[in-house]
Amino acid sequence: MLTTRLCTLLGIDFPIINAPMTGTASAELATAVSKSGAFGMIGSNLDPDPSWLKEQIQAVREKTSSPFGVGFISSAPGLEKSIQSALDAKVTAISHSFVDPTDLINQAKGSGVKVFAQVQTLANAKKAVNAGADVIIAQGNEAGGHTSYLGTLSFVRAVVKIAGDIPVVAAGGIADGPGLAAALMLGAEGAWMGTRFVASLEWAGPEWAKGQVILADADDTVLTKVYDLVSDAPFDMEVIGDRVISNTFTDRWHGQEAEMMAHQSELSEDIATATAAGDATTAPVRAGGASGLIRSIEPASYILREIISQAEDVLRNRPQKLLGG
Ligand SMILES: Cc1cc2nc3c(=O)[nH]c(=O)nc-3n(C[C@H](O)[C@H](O)[C@H](O)COP(=O)(O)O)c2cc1C
Known part of the structure; x- marks a missing residue:
């Protein structure tokens, strides 16, 4: 054993x-x-x-x-x-x-x-x-x-x-x-x-987030700071990133952080609304590259x-x- x-x-x-x-x-x-x-x-x-x-x-x-x-x-x-x-x-x-x-x-x-x-x-x-x-x-x-x-x-x-x-x-x-x-x-x-x-x-966590993980492939995630910056998250961003499933929000703002921060309060509201609605195009789904190995929700x-x-x-x-x- x-x-x-x-x-x-x-x-x-x-x-x-x-x-x-x-x-x-x-x-x-x-x-x-x-x-x-x-x-x-x-x-x-x-x-x-x-x-x-x-x-x-x-x-x-x-x-x-x-x-x-x-x-x-x-x-x-x-x-x-x-x-x-x-x-x-x-x-x-x-x-x-x-x-x-x-x-x-x-x-x-x-x-x-x-x-x-x-x-x-x-x-x-x-x-x-x-x-x-x-x-x-x-x-x-x-x-x-x-x-x-x-x-x-x-x-x-x-x-x-x-x-x-x-x-x-x-x-x-x-x-x-x-x-x-x-x-x-x-x-x-x-x-x-x-x-x-x-x-x-x-x-x-919500069922829609589980669904995103089983759909994602190994190259569908991104290590980013966008959600942490918008939400003033308590992490040392010099050494810690945040890996999420790529979506419309990360495609738009990852790499454009300075421009993003000019819209911080409205984007923060968008994220909250999307999270409540289960809208994974804007809400963060935290998951790693191993998502590509996972195809079913199991006990x-x-x-x-x-x-x-x-x-x-x-x-x-x-x-x-x-x-x-
Ligand atoms: C949805 C999610 C939430 C997480 N939340 C925390 C957390 O609250 N505290 C923590 O120490 N790590 C957290 N982590 C990171 C894990 O501790 C762990 O290092 C990571 O999931 C390991 O990699 P894997 O996702 O490829 O298994 C989280 C990971 C995921 C996927």
């Missing part, structure tokens, strides 16, 4: 973690992933009031005793109470992303809660190593949503080389068994997947079984073919 150091560390069967997609990786997805033997994550919302997050943690606990965690967009302001409530609830792990993780790793020390640091630069990967993160998620630019400008293949490898004994998990562009097997060959101990779980029954349990069985098959058979054994 396929197992890695990540499985031992977290007490799980399969070395897969669902990405903590803000507000849309809710209790339902985290429960389904954890119950299936992988590691489920709730994506905390951005509300300074931690009530929603507390309810989600409780909802997972009512359905499973399997380990699970909570992830944060740690560059967003006002999340102190939510972070503290996840630590107080003693979830198995929390993840911090899009920031220098040093202080947040130190804050969790002694709480009994493990800390994952999702990093987008080698500088922050080194800080995560020095601060003693329990797991480092190396996120490459194929990822859906907010992500690095560095390619997954070389960035994961670079992080593995500096991480010492800290398990590294690969994120960005992995949606099937061969992708997981490749990440393990790079020295990662598992895969962290967002886009594949957008097209799951349990993802709490998370089915997705996980398929990926593990494909990965085991590749890892068993491909080396023999390559090495002539």
